[in-house]
Amino acid sequence: MNRPPASYRIPSPPANTHRQDPTALFSVAEIRAIEEKAMADIPPGTLMQRAAKAAASLALALLSRVTDSPKVLLVAGPGNNGGDALVMACLLADAGLHPTVMVCADPARQPDDAQRALERAQAVGVRLIAPNPEAVRHPVHWDLVVDGLFGIGLARPISGALHSLVGAINSLDCPVLALDVPSGLDADTGCVIGGGSEGGIAVRATHTLTFIGNKPGLHTCDGRDHAGEVQVAALDIAPELFVPAHAWLGSxxxxxxxxxxxxxxxxxxxxxxxxxxxxxxxxxxxxxxxxxxxxxxxxxxxxxxxxxxxxxxxxxxxxxxxxxxxxxxxxxxxxxxxxxxxxxxxxxxxxxxxxxxxxxxxxxxxxxxxxxxxxxxxxxxxxxxxxxxxxxxxxxxxxxxxxxxxxxxxxxxxxxxxxxxxxxxxxxxxxxxxxxxxxxxxxxxxxxxxxxxxxxxxxxxxxxxxxxxxxxxxxxxxxxxxxxxxxxxxxxxxxxxxxxxxxxxxxxxxxxxxxxxxxxxxxxxxxxxxx
Structure with a gap:
């Protein structure tokens, strides 16, 4: 087997450094594998709680300059990404805010963690509303919108009523915080799922808080137009559960x-x-x-x-x-x-x-x-x-x-x-x-x-x-x-x-x-x- 010339080769990363490095990039499959191993040794819902806590902390920082009572809309989709948004809403309520959650899911078909998150939000009195693009645009002037519609698992273009909902989010002139990835964006490729030919659409976020590890799709192709400023929340996953990275963000x-x-x-x-x-x-x-x-x-x-x-x-x-x-x-x-x-x-x-x-x-x-x-x-x-x-x-x-x-x-x-x-x-x-x-x-x-x-x-x-x-x-x-x-x-x-x-x-x-x-x-x- 022919080996590339020595000038092409760089040293392997020192042991464990890729696990703490926010520039290390992981595919969806790698993130799934890390997540699965992490969830095997911790109580159910732990990663969702950690993700929501990190997101709530960032949201409060983004709202720090709002002098009146901040008006926050969280859009919660039909999976664990929506569960993250619901737990986040509870944490924001605990911090003294009065968030609104637009629930875009059938509660009976939610994953267990997301269903428990919805029940908790209902129990603490978080305001829950039905999906409606007009409720995104007015009558409230939102200080922050949180995109918890879809995470890294979306495989088909956003369509129908949710397409209109994303369009309404993209029409706003306020910070938009995407949880994990902007909904509609492929985390591996950076393409809007469905692209132009199939009428695909993705949330245009000003900020993205991505979980466990950074993703390549946030930084190439359509990613930079949709992800905004990217931060990584590793969710306190044990270093030995990470896989070695094969791609990095340039520095x-x-x-x-x-x-x-x-x-x-x-x-x-x-x-x-x-x-x-x-x-x-x-x-x-x-x-x-x-x-x-x-x-x-x-x-x-x-x-x-x-x-x-x-x-x-x-x-x-x-x-x-x-x-x-x-x-x-x-x-x-x-x-x-x-x-x-x-x-x-x-x-x-x-x-x-x-x-x-x-x-x-x-x-x-x-x-x-x-x-x-x-x-x-x-x-x-x-x-x-x-x-x-x-x-x-x-x-x-x-x-x-x-x-x-x-x-x-x-x-x-x-x-x-x-x-x-x-x-x-x-x-x-x-x-x-x-x-x-x-x-x-x-x-x-x-x-x-x-x-x-x-x-x-x-x-x-x-x-x-x-x-x-x-x-x-x-x-x-x-x-x-x-x-x-x-x-x-x-x-x-x-x-x-x-x-x-x-x-x-x-x-x-x-x-x-x-x-x-x-x-x-x-x-x-x-x-x-x-x-």
């Missing part, structure tokens, strides 16, 4: 060991060369953007290899060296290939030469489209022993796997893993919550970024950043994590400075990414990685 600590402060006694050769190859006729802007990003991400020298007639020089950045692609030397530094490359026979030949070169390689844009078209190129990529890093967006990923874009989006984690494994590469599957995967199946969901990145050329900038970090001797895994994190953080900083998200251009990301890189290096250089 600086995962790549900080590769950050290095620059020595006074260094020179341009200390920081490597990057060759950016692309620029077929009519597409010269893409490699220029990528090259500018590589230069401002710390590469010692940057070359642009054009398939078409090369520019004499880049007027904005004359330090970039323009060549014809056939003139580039593939014996040193790192190569970024694909921005504006096209899919001609000439492009195919240049890509094959890069794949056969003994140097780190970033494959973007048309390089990915060529790989999807030609088996011999894929075979050359899979056979490489030097680091390879692929940066597909969902359509490019679909072409690589010969599936549809909706299929990619409905299974982003597994798609990233599949491409990484088949192509023996680290993969950055771009999009909301970009997924970074290794050939051995480990992955990270990036936590930075915003809609400002939805602009032409932002992917070219990311590819150039990846190439620069590889040229500076970052291991390929660290380069992918760091570039993706800094790329997203640059967009976040622009928003913080009042620029965007509407109308941000890719060029504006480059100087901000440089600032982010310098700040990270000063603050975190040389620290040990968390995973």
């Amino acid at each position: 600086i600590s995962q790549f900080s060991s590769s950050l290095r402060k620059r020595l006074h006694s260094s020179h341009k050769g200390s920081y490597g060369d990057v060759a950016v190859i692309g620029g077929a006729h009519g597409m010269v802007g893409a490699p220029v953007l990528s090259a500018r990003a590589a230069a401002k991400s710390g590469a010692g020298r940057v070359f642009i290899g054009f398939l078409d007639e090369p520019l004499p020089y880049d007027a904005a950045h004359p330090e970039l060296m323009c060549r014809h692609a056939s003139e580039l030397d593939f014996r040193a530094g790192a190569v970024v290939i694909g921005p504006g490359l096209g899919t001609s026979d000439q492009a195919q030949a240049v890509l094959l030469g890069a794949l056969q070169a003994d140097m780190p390689l970033v494959l973007d844009a048309d390089a990915l489209n060529l790989l999807a078209l030609h088996v011999h190129l894929r075979e050359a990529l899979a056979a490489r022993t030097m680091p390879s890093l692929m940066t597909p967006h969902p359509l490019e990923a679909a072409r690589l796997l010969r599936i549809s874009t909706p299929e990619v989006q409905s299974s982003r984690l597994e798609v990233a893993r599949s491409i990484a494994r088949e192509c023996n590469s680290v993969v950055i599957l771009k999009g909301s919550g970009s997924v970074i995967a290794r050939p051995d199946g480990k992955l990270i969901i990036n936590a930075t970024g915003n809609p400002a990145l939805a602009t032409a050329g932002s992917g070219d900038v990311l590819a150039g950043m990846c190439g620069a970090l590889l040229a500076q001797s970052f291991p390929v895994w660290d380069a992918a994590l760091a570039a993706t994190w800094m790329h997203g953080r640059a967009a976040d900083r622009l928003i913080e400075d009042g620029i965007g998200p509407i109308g941000v251009t890719a060029s504006e990301l480059i100087p901000m990414a440089r600032a982010v890189y310098n700040e990270l290096t000063e603050q975190h250089a040389g620290r040990d990685p968390a995973i």
